[in-house]
Amino acid sequence: MLIAHVSDLHLGRISPGDPQGAQRLNSFRQALATLASAQPDVLVIAGDAFHDTNVDAAIIEEAARSLATLRSPKGEAIPVVIIPGNHDPADADRLWTAFEKALGSSSVHLARTARLIALADGKLLVEAYPCLTRFSGEPPWEQRVTPAAEPDAVRVVVAHGTLQGGPVPEGEADAYPFTEAELQSLGADYVALGHFHGIYPAWRDGDECARSYCYCGTHEPDQFDGDAGYAILADVTARRRPQLRRVKVGRRRWRQLKLAGPADLAAVERLHEDAKADRDPSSYVIRLKVQTGAAWSVGDVERLDRLAAALRAVGAQVERRGSIQALVDVQALDLQRLPSGAVKEALLSLQADLEASDPASADREVLACALQIGWEKLQI
DSSP states (O other), rough: EEEEEEOOOOOOBBBTTTSHHHHHHHHHHHHHHHHTTTTEEEEEEOOSSBBSSTOOOOHHHHHHHHHHTOTTTTTTTOOEEEEEEHHHHHTTTHHHHHHHHHHHHSSSSESSSSSEEGGGTTTTTEEEEOOOSSSSSOOOOSSSSOOSSSSTTTEEEEEEEEEEOOOOOOTTTSSEEEEEHHHHHHSEEEEEEESSOOBOOOOOOOSEESEEEEEOOOOSSSSOHHHHHHEEEEOOTTOOEEEEEEEOOOOOEEEEEEESSSHHHHHHHHHHHHHHSSGGGGGGEEEEEOOTTOOOOOOOHHHHHHHHHHHHHHHEEEEEOOOOEEEOOOGOGGGGOSSSSHHHHHHHHHHHHHSSOOOTTTTTHHHHHHHEEEEEEHOO
C-alpha cells in the first residue's frame, strides 16, 4: 500500500513573505497534485490542517473542495483520512461543521472521534486518533480502537501529538505526549504523525529511508533553519518495515545567513546568484543575521546594502537583523570639508592629537573612538 502523508498544513496562517496566507493554500494544492500523481491508496492528514478555530470560511471551503476532488491520473477518487490536531481540535464545531458541509458527498473521511477506517476492500485499516481538545496530558490513542481481525491487512495509525525527546514546539509540551515505547506498542505497520514542523526522526542523506513512524512537518516552510516543505510517500507492506520517500512540495525557500564579518559577504553574493537563476526569485525569504561586535568598514557596509538591494530587486524578501558599527579610518577623514564651527575645530584638534600620539599609547583608542563618534553624529 502506498500512503501519502502530510500534516500541519496550518491553512490560514500568516507568516513572513505570505501576509495573506495565500502561499500556504497554493502550496497545499501543489502538494495534493504532486502526491496524486503517485497514485497513493490513501492520503492521511495528521492534524492541524487549519491554523486555528477561526479560519476564514473561504479557506475552509477551498481546502474541502481540493480534498473532495482529489483524483489519480486515471481519474479515480483518492481516499483521504483527516484528523483534527491541537490547533484545530475536534471540539471546534463551527470549523468542522463548515468543512463537512463543503465536502458534500466524497471519499474524505473526517475523524472527529477515534475510529477505525477500512479501505481498499479491507486490505488497508487506518486507526485515526484526533485531538479532541486543544491540550491533553494523555497520548492521542488513550481511547484505543480495536483493530479488525484481518491478519493480512496493512495497519496504519494516524495521530497528532508530542513524542517525548523530540523537537517539541515552544509552549506545546503538554499536547498529547507519548513515549517511543508507547508508539512501538501500537503494533502498526506505519504511524503517520503530526505536530512537529519538520521531518522527525531527522532525515539523513538522500530522499529515501526505512522507518516505521515519522513526522513529516509542515508542507510549506514558515521558519528559518528547519527541514520543512516536504510530504511523505510511505510504501507499506504488512509486517515489514516501510520504505519512505520524502517529496519536496514547499514553494518558499527560507534562508538565514549568519554574518560574522565581511568575509561572509561571499555567501550573500552566492545566494544572490542562486535567486537570480531561479525560476521564481520571489520564493526566497532571506534573513541576514549580523553578529554583534563584528568589524566592518564603511565599504563593507555599503557592499552589504547593495547586495540586500539586489536581492530585493529580483523579488526576494530580505530582512537584516543585528546592528553594524562601521569602522571609520579616522586618520583619513577629510575634516576640512566640514562647515566651519566649533565642532569642526574640535574634530581637527582630535585628529591632530591622534596623529601626534604614541602608537603604543592607550590614548590612541580613546582619541579614535571620540573622533569616529563625532564624525558619525555629523552624518545623521
